[in-house]
Amino acid sequence: MRSSLLMLRRATFIVAVLALTTVASAARAMDVQDLTSPGGIHAWLVEDHSMPLIAVAIGFHGASSLDPKGKEGLAEMVSGLLDEGAGDLDSRTFQQRLNDLAIDFGFDAGIDDFTGSMRTLSDRRDQAFDLLRLSLTAPRFDTEPVERVRGQLLARLADESSDPSSIADRVWWHTTFAEHPYGRQTSGTQTGLKAITPEDLRGFVSRRFARDNLIVGVVGDITAADLKPLLDRTFGGLPASATPADVGEAAPASPGAIIVVDQHVPQSLVLFGQNGVKRHDADFYAVFLMNHILGGGGFSSRLTQEVREKRGLAYSIDTDVVALDHVGLVQGMVGTKNASVAEAMSLIKQEWKRMRDSGPTEQELADAKLYITGSYALRFSNTTSIARSLVGVQLDDFPPDYFNKRNGYINAVTLDDVKRVAKQLLDPDKLTFVIVGQPEGVTATQPTPEGLF
Amino acid sequence: MTLKSAIAGLLLTGLLAVAGWRGAEAVVFNPSTITLANGLQVVVIENHRAPVVTHMIWYKVGAADEVPGKTGIAHFHEHLMFKGTKTVPPGGFSEMVARLGGNENAFTTQDYTAFYQSVAVEHLDEMMRLEADRMQNLVLTDDVVLPERQVILEERRQRVDNDPGSQLSEMMRAALFLNHPYRMPTIGWQQEMEGLTTADAIAWHQKWYAPNNAIVVISGDVTMDQVRPLAEKYYGAIPAQPVPPRVRPDEPAQFAPRRVTMQDPRVELASWTRQYEAPSYHRGAKEHAYALEVLSEILGGGTSSRLYRSLLVDQKVATGAGSNYDGDNVDLSVFSLYASAQPGGGAAAVDAIEKAVDAEIAKLLNDGVTDDEVVRAKAILRAEAVKARDSLAGPARIVGTALATGNSVADVEAWPDRIGAVTVADVNAAAKAVFNINYSVTGILLPPSGG
Numbered sequence: 001m002r003s004s005l006l007m008l009r010r011a012t013f014i015v016a017v018l019a020l021t022t023v024a025s026a027a028r029a030m031d032v033q034d035l036t037s038p039g040g041i042h043a044w045l046v047e048d049h050s051m052p053l054i055a056v057a058i059g060f061h062g063a064s065s066l067d068p069k070g071k072e073g074l075a076e077m078v079s080g081l082l083d084e085g086a087g088d089l090d091s092r093t094f095q096q097r098l099n100d101l102a103i104d105f106g107f108d109a110g111i112d113d114f115t116g117s118m119r120t121l122s123d124r125r126d127q128a129f130d131l132l133r134l135s136l137t138a139p140r141f142d143t144e145p146v147e148r149v150r151g152q153l154l155a156r157l158a159d160e161s162s163d164p165s166s167i168a169d170r171v172w173w174h175t176t177f178a179e180h181p182y183g184r185q186t187s188g189t190q191t192g193l194k195a196i197t198p199e200d201l202r203g204f205v206s207r208r209f210a211r212d213n214l215i216v217g218v219v220g221d222i223t224a225a226d227l228k229p230l231l232d233r234t235f236g237g238l239p240a241s242a243t244p245a246d247v248g249e250a251a252p253a254s255p256g257a258i259i260v261v262d263q264h265v266p267q268s269l270v271l272f273g274q275n276g277v278k279r280h281d282a283d284f285y286a287v288f289l290m291n292h293i294l295g296g297g298g299f300s301s302r303l304t305q306e307v308r309e310k311r312g313l314a315y316s317i318d319t320d321v322v323a324l325d326h327v328g329l330v331q332g333m334v335g336t337k338n339a340s341v342a343e344a345m346s347l348i349k350q351e352w353k354r355m356r357d358s359g360p361t362e363q364e365l366a367d368a369k370l371y372i373t374g375s376y377a378l379r380f381s382n383t384t385s386i387a388r389s390l391v392g393v394q395l396d397d398f399p400p401d402y403f404n405k406r407n408g409y410i411n412a413v414t415l416d417d418v419k420r421v422a423k424q425l426l427d428p429d430k431l432t433f434v435i436v437g438q439p440e441g442v443t444a445t446q447p448t449p450e451g452l453f
Numbered sequence: 454m455t456l457k458s459a460i461a462g463l464l465l466t467g468l469l470a471v472a473g474w475r476g477a478e479a480v481v482f483n484p485s486t487i488t489l490a491n492g493l494q495v496v497v498i499e500n501h502r503a504p505v506v507t508h509m510i511w512y513k514v515g516a517a518d519e520v521p522g523k524t525g526i527a528h529f530h531e532h533l534m535f536k537g538t539k540t541v542p543p544g545g546f547s548e549m550v551a552r553l554g555g556n557e558n559a560f561t562t563q564d565y566t567a568f569y570q571s572v573a574v575e576h577l578d579e580m581m582r583l584e585a586d587r588m589q590n591l592v593l594t595d596d597v598v599l600p601e602r603q604v605i606l607e608e609r610r611q612r613v614d615n616d617p618g619s620q621l622s623e624m625m626r627a628a629l630f631l632n633h634p635y636r637m638p639t640i641g642w643q644q645e646m647e648g649l650t651t652a653d654a655i656a657w658h659q660k661w662y663a664p665n666n667a668i669v670v671i672s673g674d675v676t677m678d679q680v681r682p683l684a685e686k687y688y689g690a691i692p693a694q695p696v697p698p699r700v701r702p703d704e705p706a707q708f709a710p711r712r713v714t715m716q717d718p719r720v721e722l723a724s725w726t727r728q729y730e731a732p733s734y735h736r737g738a739k740e741h742a743y744a745l746e747v748l749s750e751i752l753g754g755g756t757s758s759r760l761y762r763s764l765l766v767d768q769k770v771a772t773g774a775g776s777n778y779d780g781d782n783v784d785l786s787v788f789s790l791y792a793s794a795q796p797g798g799g800a801a802a803v804d805a806i807e808k809a810v811d812a813e814i815a816k817l818l819n820d821g822v823t824d825d826e827v828v829r830a831k832a833i834l835r836a837e838a839v840k841a842r843d844s845l846a847g848p849a850r851i852v853g854t855a856l857a858t859g860n861s862v863a864d865v866e867a868w869p870d871r872i873g874a875v876t877v878a879d880v881n882a883a884a885k886a887v888f889n890i891n892y893s894v895t896g897i898l899l900p901p902s903g904g
């Protein structure tokens with residue numbers, strides 16, 4: 001189903017989590033063909049002729065973290081406009097063609113990476129690839145669609161400005177990363193969105209969309225021989241090189257802060273987190289397993305057991321490992337009635353401390369490994385999700401045999417490894433809490449930042 | 454590893470399947486189905502791309518089957534199905550599924566309650582054993598029921614009471630349906646949820662959770678020949694029992710449109726929604742159901758739809774617009790239209806939206822749809838049927854929904870052909886039948902005055 005811009009993901013927090021899911025899921029013993037076209041375009045292909053469908057995912061390094069100050073939301077706005085007119089096709093014609101050909105088509109500006117995907121019935125393959133070519137090499141940015149999409153983004157921002165999880169997200173990242181670009185949000189600001197010009201949009205495209213910065217994953221009903229010339233036709237027109245960009249390393253600030261945003265809601269939304277590890281850290285898998293046991297693993301996690309199952313304090317409590325290019329985090333979220341916020345926070349700190357002091361049990365670690373390795377095949381249940389994983393693994397700079405090796409990395413983690421990383425990393429006093437609601441028995445340690453939207 | 458080598462084989466298996474593909478027409482999922490002696494229906498949808506399966510059980514009971522004063526019990530009971538049996542401790546079901554590398558969950562609607570697990574195919578046997586066990590041997594005590602009642606209250610706060618848009622939807626539904634239990638929220642009214650008891654849940658289970666009121670749908674790397682003996686062994690051993698008829702009163706004739714306006718300090722973006730009572734595949738003027746699906750695509754199905762073009766591109770009065778219709782209900786369905794205003798817009802902005810939508814409806818009723826629009830909409834819908842196969846759990850969910858609401862496997866398979874048969878005249882007749890303002894509610898969500 002095509003979703004309107006308003007329905008796109010609401011918050012950077014969610015994006016970060018999704019990015020992680022791609023990382024974590026990119027493990028599967030499958031036949032990845034590592035191709036280079038005659039024109040030098042590189043792609044990973046998984047052939048699957050069981051259905052007449054082809055999914056293509058693409059990625060470029062560099063997205064919203066490169067938004068210039070005062071133009072916050074630039075990458076996001078580009079992502080909403082690439083299918084709104086390109087080449088000789090104006091917005092209406094382009095959209096009508098996607099519609100008539102029943103092509104799923106969409107782009108997404110993340111924090112570190114700009115991604116896109118396209119899925120088509122294979123009988124209209126060449127037309128679909130051609131629309132992808134146009135969108136990347138010749139987006140028009142005509143006035144009508146630019147103003148319409150700007151309006152949609154501003155509307156979403158307005159909506160987010162009263163949504164507890166979006167508010168918590170914005171305040172948490174702002175508090176934690178301050179002046180680093182990670183302190184800003186993919187969805188931008190009112191001021192930023194209003195200031196963006198078509199020249200800015202074209203500037204982003206010309207700086208980022210280049211052959212040396214392009215990552216491609218293709219899945220489905222197409223052979224390597226057929227794909228190679230299509231790669232050249234589709235991507236050969238991109239410029240050779242992207243503009244180098246580096247936003248620099250980020251370090252969480254304000255550890256241990258408690259910030260309350262007053263919002264008249266019956267249930268407070270609590271976002272909490274601390275520093276973690278990056279994707280290529282030698283301890284990544286140990287941290288990943290530790291997080292699963294602490295709060296990542298559905299009904300069996302310690303936090304779910306303590307907060308939901310034993311006490312009925314929440315419908316959901318989850319933690320995630322967030323691995324960005326320039327920082328790693330362990331971050332979690334819980335919603336609980338205002339009267340139980342203090343109790344929930346105390347349980348979170350207690351479990352944080354228990355994991356730090358004693359680590360998991362042998363049984364917990366064994367169970368976590370069984371789930372994480374056993375469930376990985378389930379993540380590859382459709383062509384688009386596989387194509388996105390092909391791109392995600394390349395964006396994270398792993399080789400094609402990652403898919404075969406990933407479960408080995410998980411299984412190689414020992415109980416001592418997890419105990420060691422828990423001891424080194426977890427610190428209940430470093431958890432930064434942002435609470436949106438009217439929590440009882442909670443004292444803020446920092447003032448609420450204003451004007452973030 | 455077994456799993457690893459099995460997965461490596463998926464592409465080969467896929468190659469074999471290609472010969473069986475017959476194009477976008479006629480066959481969607483090609484399911485096979487049997488009914489056990491105790492009345493339990495079993496459906497298998499083969500999908501051999503990967504050595505995994507989704508196992509679902511659908512019970513033909515939902516929130517619309519609750520008795521007055523007990524709203525929320527269908528959904529509460531769904532949560533309690535994870536609280537253990539005579540042989541499985543509370544939470545043990547989920548722990549076992551996780552240890553087998555499976556994902557699982559459950560959901561409740563007005564018409565049905567479903568439970569599912571996705572696992573490597575070699576664990577299907579265990580899933581069926583566990584699922585059959587909790588149909589028959591569920592054990593509920595206050596120790597597990599009472600904390601879970603707090604959980605569903607938190608779920609209500611999270612889903613409904615923290616979000617003014619959801620609160621308005623609840624008010625609209627109660628205003629749209631005058632006599633049918635669809636007027637009550639699936640999650641329940643808070644004060645009634647607070648009073649639900651262990652005895653209520655046990656009574657609910659005894660009343661509805663019987664093999665003759667259930668459908669098992671399995672999609673993935675299995676055949677009916679492999680499933681049948683397992684189904685006989687686990688589900689076949691459970692005796693049938695009388696299941697009461699569903700009490701679903703008719704809607705009365707309606708003489709005035711309803712209007713619900715909610716103004717709330719938490720609202721930053723004003724929006725407008727209209728819902729019409731509409732036929733489903735099974736109730737009301739059901740001959741219009743397929744045409745209404747085509748109509749919804751034309752009117753509000755995407756960025757090329759009439760509402761999007763008119764409200765966003767031409768008149769620039771909205772930042773989002775669309776429509777929604779789904780015939781898969783036991784009783785009446787709802788045809789809805791919605792649009793969101795520009796930021797900062799209030800009552801006047803919503804008024805402009807309403808005028809624009811009403812003008813589109815008037816134009817539709819006067820001039821009808823064009824042949825070109827119908828051809829395009831049908832092509833999109835039929836392509837969706839092909840794409841629906843590109844999923845493990847999706848086909849089981851589509852088939853399960855259909856069967857649990859009264860359609861047959863043959864109906865699911867005939868869907869593309871029935872969509873293909875819809876004519877311009879059908880769409881125009883369906884529009885005239887459904888767009889009767891007296892059978893509608895209009896919901897308006899506004900920021901505070903002056904805000």
